[in-house]
Amino acid sequence: MANSPFIKDVPAARAMQAWRAARDAAGCPARLPAVLVPVADAAGLVTAGPVWATRSSPPFDAAGMDGIAVRAADTLGATETTPVRLAADAYDVVDTGDPMPAGRDAVVMREHVHYAGLAAELRAAVPPYQHVRSIGEDVSAGELLLPAGHRLRAADIAAAAAAGAIELLVRRRPVVTILPTGDEVRPIGSQPGPGEILDTNSVMLATQAREAGCDARCLPVEPDSPDRIASVVKAAVADCDLLIIVAGSSAGRDDYTARVVAELGILAVHGVAVRPGHPVVLGTVGQTPVLGAPGYPVSAALTFDIFAEPLLAELAGAPPRTRPRVSARLARKLASPLGMDDWVRVRLGVVAGTTVASPLPRGAGVLTSLVRADGLLVVPAGQEGHHAGEHVEVELLRGIDEIAHTIVAIGSHDLVLDLAASALRADDPIVTLASSNVGSLGGLVALRDGLCHLAGSHLLDPASGEYTLPYVDRVLAGTEVSVVRLVHRDQGLIVAPGNPLGLAGIADLARPGVRYVNRQRGAGTRVLLDYELGRLGISPDAVSGYAREEPTHLAVAAAIAAGRCDAGLGILAAARAFGLDFVPVTQEPYDLVVAASAMDSPLLAPFWSLLRSDQFQAAVTALGGYSTKEMGRRIR
């Protein structure tokens, strides 16, 4: 069967149904085999049948307190004024947990016993069965302890052992095999050559499988050869419960997954209405389900969550994993294509008492969007998105307490914020400083809209030549804020090592053959460029590459290091990170604009004390191109 050039958009639920149907048609087992394992080894596994207690726990009537065991009837009439004395043969000293001696039916606490020689004197009568733990108080033989389909936790294991279980009947742990493919894919740990990429998907999917309670193993990378892939697939399905073929799931020239699955087994689905994730293959080979995952890392990770995880839970007979959800206010408008479930990664923070969700970059290749995500927001296929400020439901990827301890910074990016993020957390792991990168102006707007605690800003006002404060007055008029100076930093042209084009300054950017790389609109560095170009009377049209936008200084440096561009305006530290040269243009202040409600909050206290620490200032200076002379000074 030839590849069909275009793949379908099957809704996720229907795709899952089709996969199940293929699984049944191929005779794949609906549940994993049941096996007996020693009770101590059963943690994390799923019961394959009900667990009935075969012993009672406690297995005997037991003392519930330290004291003496008595016959309650013997204590009748005891009061402060008419104590009852029990002779030595009428009571027994017991400790908590001791079996109740024959003929005794109550315990008197040690504190309430007075001795007169060997006789025990009691100053209050006790009712029968006082401080006695009945046999079977915890569980009686014959009682249902656990149903089938229960994933065993610590207390379950202990209770099962107490109730007489020596072995438990559980589902065998599922085995997931991962087969990476692609001519350009190299194993992690190797040094990729030009045009090559590392196989990071295998270790990610294997870790996801292990987190889902499976055994996982990764096969070596196979090149884009349908015959080789087919023969490896045929061998692999014989001893796993799910085979994941990574990449090659689309319909490009070198995409063979769908074809191999169709030739060897049942191709149930090719393409699902999920973004990111679209080119997904679902099918079976032999009696094993096969998942073809896209090579884009976010797609691969979500594909596991959406399709593999429920299938594996079904095989184990366990309820599917679900994540806790919270309601959050959406930081900005979110457009979403009709016809696709859109899985949007968001950062979360609690700003002035409201949980705020800021969408992260949405590209399927931006794995850091998943690394930085606190939650997932699914915009269903039938919906075109959300307005800014709308309340949305978010699946949590991080603990809600951690989110409550997150300092939300939105605005211009600077490496000093990264350094601070790591230093804060090393000191107290609950503290997170989360920076979203939208440029200086975007940060001020976010602060105005109550979406962050602070905004990094280095906006130059062309009229006054002053930084930050004129913009604060303009954008944040009526909003109470403080402004704290973080650093001064050198801005200049980042150029290739040795400055091969001999660029001396902004004026040279208009020279023919110079390929510039710009920052996005609203970035302080772009404002600075426009200011300098204006001063020199150079039109942006004259700068080749003015339209190529990168979101950070480092991304600008990366483009230059790769030889795709010749120059970009940025900071010295970014040039240094790539071993590039730097042509200074100016020194500028970089400020933090802080919401009034956050300024003196306990949340920000560790940040302000960090800025005062000599050790931190020394670390910033060591980056190069920074001056900390005004670090932490409140300028408004």
Added chain:
Amino acid sequence: MANSPFIKDVPAARAMQAWRAARDAAGCPARLPAVLVPVADAAGLVTAGPVWATRSSPPFDAAGMDGIAVRAADTLGATETTPVRLAADAYDVVDTGDPMPAGRDAVVMREHVHYAGLAAELRAAVPPYQHVRSIGEDVSAGELLLPAGHRLRAADIAAAAAAGAIELLVRRRPVVTILPTGDEVRPIGSQPGPGEILDTNSVMLATQAREAGCDARCLPVEPDSPDRIASVVKAAVADCDLLIIVAGSSAGRDDYTARVVAELGILAVHGVAVRPGHPVVLGTVGQTPVLGAPGYPVSAALTFDIFAEPLLAELAGAPPRTRPRVSARLARKLASPLGMDDWVRVRLGVVAGTTVASPLPRGAGVLTSLVRADGLLVVPAGQEGHHAGEHVEVELLRGIDEIAHTIVAIGSHDLVLDLAASALRADDPIVTLASSNVGSLGGLVALRDGLCHLAGSHLLDPASGEYTLPYVDRVLAGTEVSVVRLVHRDQGLIVAPGNPLGLAGIADLARPGVRYVNRQRGAGTRVLLDYELGRLGISPDAVSGYAREEPTHLAVAAAIAAGRCDAGLGILAAARAFGLDFVPVTQEPYDLVVAASAMDSPLLAPFWSLLRSDQFQAAVTALGGYSTKEMGRRIR
């Protein structure tokens, strides 16, 4: 140092502080050592320093679509009517992920390319950088990828590998050693003799430690000998990061943990204001923190959660684990002692749109309360409890979706409900049938108060001789309910094998020397006993053991099997479960009273179809003493 006979009530937070202070005084490391591990092996471990990207990802400008790579400037002016033709040397065919060829700065999707011989015809101009993934789009070299103190998940591992990490600096996995003590304690897997109990705490604590990301090992059980315990402790602390000594943490005659810790190191705390958990020992020996956990299993489990888990998180430099919380309506009044944090296990269910929390048995020995718990409710030391119906915050132990799929049954207990619970779940693991056992009358009250979906009931009306409906009219007047018959079942006297006392019926319970075991007030079986005693003109006072109450048929049978009692009224299945004899008294119906809102809900649909299934009816009949002739019949 001698044991002090009484232990203190140190508030949990202050106890933790005292433990930390002892740890610092003893020179225990505040953090575990940092080690380099291959990136693929780092999942679940905690970063010991920031992870900076050393490579950009993607490492080159790459095609973001399948199609052709072009120079955007070459496509200027292309429209439907004025297409532009690119000669074969003016474009390159590319697949998604391919490096962008030199000189090309945009990609045209395959679907939009028309070929005229070797020339590619474009009917629309494309802007520069269209469908191009910039180098560093995901992460740029020099960027902070992860801060210190971050527990590594699947996506983190993959992103770190993509950003150039081959090894990661992480905290070594903590090692927890567990030392069980007690003369009467036998290893699990063995057959305990009279008065002996199984060491179920070690496997539970080891599992909790593993769930918290630690390596855990259990030492053999030590008898109650302070010298032996001391010498094992001295050896054990040398190669672990936390030593947990199980049992012996109180102040009884055979409790040596506090004394051993005080003699070998620092005894920081003996006794905490936490229930269950109170007799806890916190201290250090050598440079290792030591925790003395109580022997009661619920106390042991909670002690790990409250004290060990935060300490282990601190050692790893990670944020402490927190559980999601929900607000729930409390099903009944909850009294709680002042001066102790009271950790109450609750079942949760969603009844008529409200999440309802029903407290489970609170004894420290009732491990099944933890097995069955969906959540934990902490009543702080300064609070005397909660009123019924109050809204309380509950820490979730189970997924909220599972809770929403839980059928809440409160009332009389019957084994058929247990059988149904397991059958439902085997069929669909998301479905839980949770029965709380409060007797028939309690069930009707719970139903009236909107706390459950259905109530099991077998209440005999002495006036009419009719079951269930008269009580429904009385207790549930004004509440709309349905009534469904579950089974008929034999009630009789459960007696020792061979019926050694030759009991023939209820009348014999008044015979001297016969020790009865009763059910709790409001239980249908107790109503039946009272009815039969009344009919025979026997006063309850004449029945020895009338005051001994057990909450289930099985608990009654267990007490008889243990020889503590001679007879109890109950069902045949309970007698059979213990190999006991049975003297029939009567046959009675057992009904389900169902909230009107639940009767036709999707939640209960699988339950009703189960009751119709031949297979299930056969399984019930096989229990013995049941008739299914009216199973599932709606009698109102």
